[in-house]
Amino acid sequence: MNLFVATIKIKKPIDNRFLFGLFTFIMAFSVTAKEVKEFESAIYLNDAVSMTLANHPELKAFLLRNDMQQGQVQQAAIGEPSQINLTVEDALGVGQHSALSNMQTTLTFSWLLQQEQINGRVNTAKTEIEQLAVEQQIVSFDLAATTAKQFIQILVKQERLKLNQMATLQAKEVLKALSERVNAGKGSNIDVRMAEVEIVRMALAVEDTVHDLKASQYQLSSLWGQAGSTFRVNGDLLALPKLSNLEYELDKLKQSPHILQFVTATRIAQSQLELARIEAKSQWQFTAGLRRYEATDDFGLVAGVSIPLGTDNRNAGKIATLKAKQDVLAFEQASLMQQLDSQLYVLLQEMAHARHVIDTFQQDIIPTLDITLKEAVIAFNVGQLSYSQWSDIRRELLNAQSELLNTYESLHLQHIEIQRLTGASISQ
Template sequence: MRRLSARRLWACVYLAMFVTAASAQGGADSVLAALSLEEALVRTVSANPGLVAFGYQIDAAEGRLRQAQIPPGPELDAALQDVLGTNTHRGVRSAEATVSIAWVLERGVRERRVSAARAGVALRTIDAEIARLDVAAETARRFLGCLAFQERLSNAIEAVRLAEETVAAVRARVEAGSALEAELARAEAGLARAALDQEHDEHELLSAYHRLSAQWGDTVPDFSSVKGDVTALPGIEPFEALLARADGNPELARYMSRQRLAEAELRVAEARSRPDWRASAGLRRVEATDEFVLVGTIAIPLRTSGRNLGHVAEARADIARTEAEAVATRIDLETALFVLHQEFNHNLQLAAGLRDEVIPRLERALTDTRRAYELGRYGYFEWSVVQGELLQANSDLLEASVAAHQVVIEIERLTGVQAALPPAPQRGVP
């Protein structure tokens, strides 16, 4: 199995820019280590079950290349004539025995077959590279999914903590006679719902770990968490720069290889339009005169009208089809890059607005609202609304960050090169 080239690891390696210390979800006494993205990539490229078949496809293509390089073998021809006749040809007195070697004059066909086989090896190699690239990108997505669920679980734990504080505060007011039992029941119901949400995120996180480990063939994860900070958003190159790099798209490279293969097959079809010649040379024994003589022949087939024209037309149509598909793919690629670039900028602005504007204000509002509730100036409804808005804002920030990273993975998978820039410093962070 061929190793994935360093250039082809872009779709995942960019995530290493935001890999940091291990997540707190693992626990201080965990016996399992936290997994980094680099470790996940190495495991995937070296052990992904789905990549095994591509290695065999390359081996098969190389076998066809070796077969194409083998010239046609010579033929040994033995002939005996003028025997067992009558009169002067009675018995073997006038016999003539000829032993000759014949071979085919391919007239350039084998060289063209070899060129076509080499193009086939190149195409299978690119197919394998694309498969490795896709598998590595999928590992990046699943790794990102693990980071996202770790953060969702952290948010759920925070929601439970806030719900517990709310229940304690409401219970104190109920016991003091300044609040109704109904408020306590609502607070306890909110706590129960928060606990259910936490349980949901816990089992989703465990499933995400299993989906990630399946990328290298493990059915049971041997890690307790993944390392990274999903909210550390990278920058991205301008759209014009990404468009200039579009030629690095692996699918376009595949079309180039397919075009070379089709052109090589056209040359083979054209060469086969010329019939092969057969030549032979040998010795003849003339029994009547007790002599040996040299003999030689050459067979030139008569040209048949329309010979191999169908294969030539098919090869030319394949070339034209490949060129048309490459143009269509290029148009789709440019459109997808533009849409993804716009989506990334939107998610970046959304995350910045939530982080710098919305969440700080809601945190202050929550502190003031709780103080007002404890003083009897606000009711439970006002307090719970602010809590819900803050939790939702934190969730929206997480989802916007995840979406931004997903867009970068897709952009880099489309371009075949790294597009992410180092994360921009957050407001107030040196």
């Protein structure tokens, strides 16, 4: 599908070959390889995002961080070890306690009642794994959005290159026609020189776009670890994203990772709070064992319990801190929702404005300039319009085409940013 087409017929004495696309601006994805240099391979937006998510080192680091956190869970499940004690009394003394005749040997086994504390530590460690998963989601959405934005920018630059190359070809045809008129004694050398300058300017625009395109391609391919690879992106700038309302996007936002990270952080603080309360409780230690009496060749059972002294408020400061942390998280979540609410509203308004600008250019500005350019050619042929005036109209049409391309770019980038904030799947 052609984005813009403006075709002008010019009377003699200009060569018929001048009709070769003169004043025809085609920005479409059907431009052939003869018009624009084709790259080695073509990729789509889904391909680019998938390669980034599969190969970016920042996401690979989350795998190692998850292993680290699993180790924390495993470690949290390990409590204080039980103890075996061997005690020898009344041995190697003097008198009745000489040698081993009256020796008493006691073998005991001691353990703590700590299962509640262990469960608390494990629950806290597992909740922190959930937080890590949310962080990974946020990074994934950020990287996907970065990839999509660079993809759109490359797509726009590819089309801008086509536009500049087409304009350069047209300028060369104009110069050729003007030279023929001069040779026939019906034109001015001044117009020829101005046309030559215009060609040089357009050639510089093409070169600048080529360098800019290469730089953007390098940046995009570096996201999936293949910096420097050459490719061409495939997409449809004309496919306008759906314009939704603020209420719909806010509902999606409430389930986005940006908000879920506060929910998970609050759960972590609650787990830590419960653990602090559990650890403040006294841990009872029980002991049981067997005693050997050498003098009578008897055995006896021994048992005991140890109860730490003190109150259960020794973690009062830590508990107060964690309660305050929960309150802070609640206010931070409300603040972020308020900020994102405003940001979403602005983005939706900008998208609506971009749609209006696109409609205005396509329905009013470009068609009017197209007609004006046709009339300008006729006026130039009969001597009613100078080359400079004629060139200004051509340039105005080219600028309108370029501005429309910029608006398409802005619209897609705004849509991608909304998808990033609300945690939606990135799509063009």
